[in-house]
Amino acid sequence: MLRALWLTAQNEARLLVKDPIVLFMLLFAPVVIITVAGYSLGSLYGGVANSFRLPVVNLDNGQVSDGIIQALHQERNLTLEMLDDPAEARRRVSQRDRTPIAMVIAAGTSAAVAAGRQPRLILFVDPVRRVEVNAIELRIGELCRRVTDQARATAQTQIESFAASGAPTLPGDLGFVEQPAIEGEAVAVNAFDQYVPGFGITFLLIGMMLGIALTLFDERDWGTLKRLQVSGAPVTGLLLGKLFARFIVGIVQMVLLFAVGWALFGITLGRNPLALLIPTVGISFAAAALGLVVASISRAHDSVMPLGVTVSMAMAAIGGCWWPLDFEPGWMRELARWMPTTWTMQAFNDLMIRNQPPSAALWPLAATVGIGTIFLGAGIIRFVSLND
Structure with missing residues (x-):
């Protein structure tokens, strides 16, 4: 029995050595797949990949919009592209790589926050790239919360030192709403x-x-x-x-x-x-x-x-x-x-x-x-x- 096992093992070893492609693939195959997966998904685990491009149309030009743009410039994996036309922003999302989302800051956003209303940033999204959209929206959502908290902290300071007549107005919540990059398509x-x-x-x-x-x-x-x-x-x-x-x-x-x-x-x-x-x-x-x-x-x-x-x-x-x-x-x-x-x-x-x-x-x-x-x-x- 032991002799049969030994002879069989020797024969399999000879067959393996005779075909170097099989021997090479035993190591090469997993290395290829590991390399591809590692480079492709590295950004999900904190790796630095090429930045996404984020077209931004600022129709507000107020204190809130300026703060949003300044904060977005500090995001290391986002490259902002300032545009004047919302239609051009939608076109870039639907027709270009590395551009899964575009932002429009509507006119009057800063005034609406100050007046206690709930303005919404408009996000044009490509549903095919939903994973990338969700990742960027997490940052935008956190940014909206920071803007709201900062506005409320400023208002609180003003309330505490308020001496004039009349009731003060608390700032509203800033958020965002999704719209499709192509008319008629779904966002999810x-x-x-x-x-x-x-x-x-x-x-x-x-x-x-x-x-x-x-x-x-x-x-x-x-x-x-x-x-x-x-x-x-x-x-x-x-x-x-x-x-x-x-x-x-x-x-x-x-x-x-x-x-x-x-x-x-x-x-x-x-x-x-x-x-x-x-x-x-x-x-x-x-x-x-x-x-x-x-x-x-x-x-x-x-x-x-x-x-x-x-x-x-x-x-x-x-x-x-x-x-x-x-x-x-x-x-x-x-x-x-x-x-x-x-x-x-x-x-x-x-x-x-x-x-x-x-x-x-x-x-x-x-x-x-x-x-x-x-x-x-x-x-x-x-x-x-x-x-x-």
Whole structure:
């Protein structure tokens, strides 16, 4: 028994050493995911990321508004942009990165506080970036409380030394109210509106590794590819046929996930549910092409899953499938532009949450298909060269 155990352990060790990719992935895979998560979510645990941009429209120009702006300038993770037009502030929120929220200080805010009323700052928010909005609103809410407390302390001092006739007026409470950055959209969203497409894309990528990369190794080991080549079928044609079949499977997989998400979790499908097929087609094509790339660079059957899963998970995480892109540092957001997951999530968010028309998904589709075409060309060239 002990001899059998020892011989088996030796054999497994030899197999592991013979495939350095598997050995490398045992350490590389967790390091990649830890690195991506650490840089992306570091700001939640007190780390310093690139600051958010906060457009501010000051229509009050009073003592209260001046105090608010001065306090906001002292926030290390906020970069203020002073504007004159509320419409421009809304546009920046809805169309620009790192700008999840904008503030308008209405005319008469200072006077309203002094008169004992309850004025409200207007916050234009992007519901897609609800996590970032909540984080900034916590600071704004604390700022409003400080302004109110300071005004009341000043009034209390005046009351204590008050000698003139008439009753003094206590300052009112300063707060804020949310409004959508885009007319007609909601200011809060169902969390599953982001989780369903995000994790659906993740498992679509992993599924392509199983359906393309692993089966290509199996067919090569079983001699299936050789027999088809002998019959006159070109390798390129065989690869395109397999990719097309898995491309269709990927589309069906995503459609079923959205149907389940709608039935179980009440996700919104946007103004035109059929428009969700636009980004679905793009990511299915790119994922299938990526599966071919992994198959072409893996050295053995057992190295496909470690490599494929690591690439898939890292691409999904960096591309905004697991958390908002605004959490990521600048260099990671630039890297995300070269990943199909980034553009696909942008399209799903625009269609499902921002209620944009189908045309909003066309540019992300072009970017996704372009990246997928690069994957496809590289995978075919590499795979054909290995099987000539």
